[in-house]
Amino acid sequence: MCWIHGNSRIYRQCREAFPEGTEIPLFVFIGAGGTGAAQYMMRLALFNPDVSWDRKNNPEPWNKVGPNDQYKFYSVNVDYSKLKKEGPDF
16 A cells, blocks of 8 residues: 555555555554654643743743642652742742
8 A cells, every 4th residue: 555656666666665554553653753742842832831921921930830840741759749848939
């Protein structure tokens, strides 16, 4: 099942490179990787405290992040719910 149709040299090379059905896993894994990358970029754009979409009402969003808020994707050794607040309020 080649996605290029016709009687050209490219079609023959496509048929040799991808026998019947072998391109399906390729498309599945490339699609899954692209989807995962897009979801991660959306997560960074929407939930990262370094990003400000509304500068008028929230000019410094990083000041509203408490010491118990976890904004990292994965933290190995830190339990953010048990941290004490250190430092002054802004």
